[in-house]
Amino acid sequence: MAGRLRQPTGRYGGRTAEERQEERRRRFLDAGLELFGAGPGYRSTTVAALSEAAGLSTRQFYEAFRTLEDVLAALHLQVNGWAEEAALAALAEARELPLAERATAVFHAYAANVTSDPRRIRITFVEIIGVSARLEEQRLARRARWVEFICGEAAAAVARGEAAPRDFRVAAAAFIGSVNGLLHDWNAGWVDATLEEVVEELVRQLLWILRPAGWCADVAASP
Template sequence: MAGRLRAPTGRYGGKSAAQRQAERRRRFLDAALQLFGDTPGYRATTVAALSEAAGLSTRQFYEEFRTLEDVLAALHLQVNDWAEQAVLAAAADAGDLPLAERAAAIFRAYAADVTCDPRRVRITFVEIIGVSPRLEEQRLARRARWVDLIRAEAEAAAERGEAARRDYRLAATAFIGGVNGLLHDYSAGWVDATLDEVVDELVRQLLAVLRPPGREAG
């Protein structure tokens, strides 16, 4: 989102204005991942502290963002984008694998990406909650994208005869809620299990949702 001040134009130091702006934005987001995702957290961070951590000035901050909420919004989207890219890559690599193997590959990729950095977990599941109606709308919109991804996988499995033919909207929504809750608790150390065990449990739950009644696991 554009800031209140206009950034300088033209080339400087061999970089274009667009390149310098992208670099500044990356540095602010990197600093925000550290401060929002660790200590002191989003609510205790100031523009001055974030700018100092990024090695930039507050003027440069306002050339890129209006508020710290804008930074949190951008960071939340970035963390979700990283996870989505990992999932889509895993889904492409899984190709025509049987449902159980494909589901395991997809969720292992998601879990590995989300939990590879505790700061990402905090941004996704903690810091974004209760900030403002705008960010709540963004959080729910991103969750809806994950629901749509599960629905698409379910419908594709139904086309292959590996899943029941039905509307998976409610099931996918409930499943994504379980995924988020379990991964949050795992990352917080509240679950006495390995990441592989967590993924295996999620895959079992998904297969239980997808398979037609009476169908045995393949």
């Protein structure tokens, strides 16, 4: 297909063409979340099947998206966006708490958001893998965003005398890998633990990164 079909114009049923188009886009994304995240998966889903699940036509699909990959890409960003919003909201409320309590609040919010719907885990940790160079670039870019988040909070902890100063980029990348792997395995039933225990383990790992053996706040603060 050379390009998208022309967009409808004008009002219908009291809604603008843009509002109708946005609703159809949402319905396609909802159907994608179900089919990619709980049904046959991205690779076994067709445009026709997605359109049927959304209660729309294939013509309407191509008015909203170019390919199924575009749907998966949008879902991947959406799921990560929800998790980031949850983490940032928790951080805002816990900003004045000690480091361990801040970290616990943030990772509990993140983990609770991601694991609240198993479809989200499958989309962001499974279905996105190996689809195309474009989606791999998006996946790594989104992971880099989480790494920057960790590094930013680590720098804030250093400034408050709560952590040992160093370059945290490699450690943060390794930690994000641990987060993704542990949450995926826990959701799949391969880790015999409660979500609280999973979060506690992640916080212990993060604190070890920020406060290595032999470091203490009193020593760091000494002249």
